[in-house]
Structure formats: structure tokens, C-alpha cells
Amino acid sequence: MTRDCSFLEELPLEDDQVSFAESRREDRAADWGSEQRGREVLPDAVVWPESTEDVSTVLAAATERDVPVTPYAAGTSLEGNAVPAHGGISLDLTRMDDIVDYRPDDFQIDVGPGIIGSEVDERVARDGLMFPPLPSSGDISTIGGMIATDASGMQTVRYGEVADWVLGLEAVLADGTVIETGSRAKKTSSGYNLTDLLVGSEGTLAVVTEATLELAGRPHQIRGGRAVFETLEDATGAIAEAVRTEVAVARIELLDELSVRMTNDYLETGLPDAPTVFLEFHANHGIEEEIDLCLTIFEDHDVLEFEISADDDEMSELWEARREIAFAVENYEPELHTLHPGDVTVPISAYPEMVREAKRLAEERDLLAPCYGHAGDGNLHHNVLVDPDDPEMVERGEEAYRKTVEKAIELGGTVTGEHGIGEGKRQFLEDEHGAGAVDAMRRLKRALDPTDTLNPGKIFPETAEGERVRDDET
């Protein structure tokens, strides 16, 4: 369905802020995840707002004309979150990338949504500060995208997720109303928490135009390294116990045996083909005691090797396999590709069972499924590999994938710890939350965006009434 977006030419925007060119539209037809799935939808137009006023003007006009608007930035999301599923406008926020204000004395920075995460981190590093919850894609993903999906990353085990580091937002509702949420105070109980409602709402409730982020001090002591275990049970058991003991790990990542084998192939390295845990310790005092405590725990789980370094280059080398895993998986066999990227996340006590089940569900279907993730959070990326040209294999893969996600729900976990629902996990939303909670979410959506202008076709499963969350369209 083509949407008439010619009204954009009448709006007070510069020529270089609007494009109908196919090449520009194609660039915003997919995100990383949907591209892997071969899913693309061309928007009818691309708009590059340069101010909050621009966003407000475009949203008010689009809502009036019933034209969908899907926010876009780096396009690094994994669940099709940024695909313009119903066409209309792709609202590219990458030009709104300013550092608007920086208050190091309050550990706060105000930024536009289009700024790259690592740029924030680098800017504040000079003052001994950091933005802790950056995802692994932090040097290409934008702050706006991280807010949209409530992203998190390797340091979340210690420092929490993006939502924990957003103090307030400026955002534009579908009708063009500009709102400010939150406060510069570290805590508030004033009115409804609009900030945390918008964080993770994937651009379906409002478009974020500015964010006030909290920062943390950088630790005085950092050590990094790697531990090798004989069995997956040993590795996951050791991780769970280290987390429970609150050892001062800021990162604790797992690669299963298959993942290590794939990185050995890819990097031509000779790591033992065995489950491997990657560690980084942060402390201001006593880091050696923390490392000793961790080693003691790991020894109880029969650790085979335990290497830790204080040297940046050595740490980087010890971590190489973890850093390259996504590339190693995609390059393992030319015809095999990850069926669906994304993650599940479970309570830490259920993590050993979750990983074991993910592997079993793939293996019993003769499929490869390298497993890795931010293990300290109970987070698992289970990459079921299939040949997209083999429908029978794809079908087996879909079954293994679906049963793995359902297992996460059964274990009290979530179908997506850090990538949002997007298009990819809509069918699981009600399984996880129940009909009552999903209906409450729908009511909130209708309250703030009654025409379903903002990023339609995401989060909510299709209903008997139709695809979109509005009453007048079937």
C-alpha cells in the first residue's frame, strides 16, 4: 500500500530533509535483524528532522493524514523494530546528534537521540566518567535506538540496563505535542513515570528528541580475563554462583563449546574447544581479593584454565573470541545463517537449564545452535543455524527456535531481554504477559497514539480486528 506523502513538500523543511528517492528509501527498509530474515518494507518517504520542532511538525501532519511514521537511526536493531511495516515515513533521527548540555558535577549529560553511544562514553571519559549500559554495538548504535529497545550489554550484570541510566526525556507524541518527562533529580515520585514507559516502547508511543542520561565514575581498578571449563554445566553453574556471591564482575560472558570452535575456525586460533567464560572485574579497592574469590568459586566447578591480566593489550587478546563471535558464527559454513537473531533472558538459577535446553532442542533436530550471551544477567543468544534455501531445515529451525523461546517463559524469564519485541517476537507477547497485561498495553497505546501513527505493526500481535492497534482499521 502506497501512502501519499507529498504533503511533506508543503512543510517548513529544507530540501535536504526530505527524500522520495528509492535508494534512500531502500536504506531504511530493514534493520540488521530483518535483513537476516530477508524482510524489507520500503517507506514512502524519508525525513531527516533537525530539531524537536521538525519532529513535531512532521508527526502532527502525518497523524492528520493517517500516514505511519517509523523512527529510524542506525538500524542495528535485531527484531525488525525499525522496519516501516506499514510504509509511510521513515523518520531518520541521525542528524539530531548533539550533546545539548553536559553537567559532570551531577554525572548528567543531555543528548539528541541520533548520537552514537560510544561518542557519549568518549566525551565523558575525560572526566573519569562513563555511560555504563552500552550494548556490544555501542560504537555504531544510537542512544535513541538504545532507549527505544531498552538495550543493555556486557556491563549490565553490574550496572543495569539503559532504563536505569535515563533520568528524563523530551519526546513528541503522535499529535505533535512535545512533552518533558522525569527530572534532573536522582529520584522522583512526582506523577506517573512517563520516562520508563517510553523507554523500551520502540517508538510506538512517542519519538524521543532528547535524553538526560546519568553517568557513573570509572572504576579505579580493572582486570580482565578468561576461564575454560570442561562442561557447560560447570561453566553455567560457576557463573550463577559468582553472581549470587556478588563477586565484583562487571562483565561475565559465556561462549559454549560450539561457539569457541567457530571462533577458532574464523580466527585461526587454538583455544581449547570447551565452554569458556570471559570476565572483567571492576573495583575501587581489593580487586585481587575479588579475583581470588572468583577463582575459588570457579575451582568448585572444576575450572580447567583461569587467566587474568591487568594489561590492556593482554585483556583485549583474552577477549578476542568473545568479540568476534557474531562474525565467526555467520562465517562458519557459507550456506548456514542464523534463523532469528535476538535473545532470551531467565533468572540466574534457571540459566544452566536454559542453555542446556536451547542446545538440546537444536541438536535433537540435527541443527547447529552456537550459544553465547551476557550470562551474568541470565541472557542467552541462541543462534539456530539453517540453510535458508532448505525449507525443511528452516521448518526444523523454526520449531527449535520457538520451543527455546517458550522454554524461557516457562522458566519465569522473558522472550527478549535486550532487543525489544519488534516484528520478530510479536507472537510471544501474550504468552509471556497474559491477555490482561497485553490488553492494558493496548489501552496505553490507544491513549497516546489513537491513530496508530507511530511504528504500526510492532510489539502487538495481530488480532481478529486486524493488524494495527486502532479501532477503525481492519
Added chain:
Amino acid sequence: MTRDCSFLEELPLEDDQVSFAESRREDRAADWGSEQRGREVLPDAVVWPESTEDVSTVLAAATERDVPVTPYAAGTSLEGNAVPAHGGISLDLTRMDDIVDYRPDDFQIDVGPGIIGSEVDERVARDGLMFPPLPSSGDISTIGGMIATDASGMQTVRYGEVADWVLGLEAVLADGTVIETGSRAKKTSSGYNLTDLLVGSEGTLAVVTEATLELAGRPHQIRGGRAVFETLEDATGAIAEAVRTEVAVARIELLDELSVRMTNDYLETGLPDAPTVFLEFHANHGIEEEIDLCLTIFEDHDVLEFEISADDDEMSELWEARREIAFAVENYEPELHTLHPGDVTVPISAYPEMVREAKRLAEERDLLAPCYGHAGDGNLHHNVLVDPDDPEMVERGEEAYRKTVEKAIELGGTVTGEHGIGEGKRQFLEDEHGAGAVDAMRRLKRALDPTDTLNPGKIFPETAEGERVRDDET
């Protein structure tokens, strides 16, 4: 206006679960804060639900009959949050006080809303765990009340507020629908964050019937003590710098000179009449280095005395003045009472100015205003003292109070850091958040509770259309 609540007798509740007796209704006509203000509204009936089903039954029936329902528990709120402003039913949740499930391996506990906060803390202490964000009233206030106001307390400077420790909720909407929010996973980006929308919503969106709380490990090292400064500027400057330096304080509290004088009077102690900072350090390693670092910072701000102890009894004695301050204030002069309890909270860099202004605004009106609070959060309790029988003095007090709250907004802070809006701060909601954000909050309220059954007359300021957040009542 009397509401006909006789339908309660038809519902499947036991006799001892419903009362129309005046004495029982009177007990729930006020909370701590409204009592101080002389504000009482009798509910027409009191109901004690004992299960989620009871809550659902009562809410569905009340909504159908347009009878307001106001949740009640310990009644320790300070902003009139639990006053049944429009009559109807006071829903007393204190019988729903079970520990439903406890999973120490996951640092999680599921409890009913009526359980007292300190009971949770005591139960988990046996396993070396704690529930960190308990407010100062934690040994009488309930978890449900803490969730309703997104409470926080002395340890918030280190561990965050209640919202940071709620993983999920079971709650009942006005129409009786039971929903479950969140997940047992430590992080999730699955659908809208209903949990953090309900936390702090003061029972206006849903009634919480069960909460999954996160727990933390108790620190291995604890030290407590007290520091005395010559001037308020020295004390607040030292606090701000200690927070910025991320010294391992888990509590850092301020009493101004007047507050100390009042506690000396009340306790017959001989502390120096000078601004005093109360400290507690938590660490797993190197606590002595942390204390030394703190002393160095305090010396830069001309600290006069600095006493720290590792002994429980000594720590308790050093903290006595802080513990007794609320009683000391109320007993200072028989005819003088706090005009409005509650707090304001500002960014830490603005804290010195906030305290100075609060004192100046009172002093220039010849009023006493002892100032104290959870200084590390930028939190200030500014108790303007007046004789309620002296209308001219009350008027001066109201002006000092109002200007103090407005100053907090001007400094980028919030009108209520930890007690909610309730009735007491409704007139400031729009000043803090702006018309757009308040309208968005109203839309959310109407979406989940279109008849304004739940705790009407709270949070939102009165509008031209009337007192309640609904379209059909003026």
C-alpha cells in the same frame, strides 16, 4: 456526598471483611500527612480483601456502581495519598501480608502488599540478603505503600529507590482484570514497562496484590558515624563532593544547625549546635581507605569533628539525633507544628543552594524551618513550623513552603522525591512537568481507569471540567 456501599453485603466476602462502623471508617480517614494538616474524609465502608480474587470482585462491583475505591494500608504516607477524598470504599490491604515465594538463589521474594517492609528485610537477613530501599518508616510502612509512592530512604544514595527493586507485579485494574507485569528475569525489553508505570502511581491506576522484589547481598564491612561542620555551606559542599567522588557511603544524611539544637533540647544531649552529617559506609573490601578518602574531602570543607565506629552500639549512639529528629521537631515548642511534611529533591550540585534558600525563605518571614534529609540524593525535608491557630503565621508559612517547592523546580529538581503527589502537591504537578506531560498522564489514567474509580482526587490538579479525571463528571 455519601456513596451507597450496601452492594458489598451481596459480594462473596466474609462478615469480618466489610465494615460500615464509624470507628473503622475513622481509622482510615487520614494518613500521617493529612492528619497533621487536619484533613480527614470518612470512607463510606472499609473492606479487607484477603486474596487477589477479593480485590477483583470488589473493584469490578465498585466500578460498575461508580463507587470510588482508595487503597489503604499503614497510612504512613505524608501527602494525603491514602485519604478517601471522594468517599466510597477504603480498601485495607493489610491482611494480604504473606511471603508468597522466596527464591534466595535468585535474590528474589514475592510478597503481598500488606507486609511490613522490615519483615521482608528480617526474613532475608538470615541468608545474608537485604531489601535495600526501605524508607525511614520501614518498620511500620507496608511494601504496597512503598510501591504506591515509589518510596526511598537513607540507603537510596547507594542502592536506589523502590522502583529499582521491583521486578514485577500482580495488580488488579478498576474493571477487575488481573494483570501480571514484568518478569523474573533481571532485565526485559518485552512490551511496555507496566511495572514502572504502576510503581509510584499511588493506587490510581491499579491495586497491587503481589510484588516480586529483588534483594541485595549484605555488605561485608559496615562503619557508621558523624561529622560536624562550622557552616551549612561547608556541610552541603562536603556532601556534594563525597557523592561526586563516589565514596562508598550507603547513607549520608544532613541535619542543619536548628535541627541539631532541637534534638539537643529533646534528647537532653550536648552536641555542638552546628550542621551535622551522619554517615554509614558499606563495602566488601577497603572500607578504611573509603573512610580516609571521605575524611580528606571533609577536611577540604573544614570539618570540625569526624567520628566513625565499627561497633553497633556506638554507631547507633552517633546516629541518635538523626533518628529522633522528627519527634524533636514536633516537640520543640508545643504550639508549633510542621505546616506540610514531605520533601523536595534536586540535583546534587544544586543542593547547597536549595538548603540555603529553604532556610532563607523561612527566616525572612520570621519562621523556624529545621532542614534535614537524605542529602546524598539531593533530598530535603524542610519543615516550616507554624502555630495552626495563628492564621497570619500560617499564611506566611504557606508562602515560604510554596516558594521553597518552586525553587526546587527552578533548580531542575522535583517537588517530591519520595512521598508522591497525593493531595498535598497537586498544585505543583503542572509547574514541574508542563501541561503536555500532565495531559499525557491524564490520558493514561483514563485508559486504565475510565470511571476514575481508583483513588480519585489525587495526583492531578483540579481542572475546569472538575475534580476527577473523567469526562462525565463536573
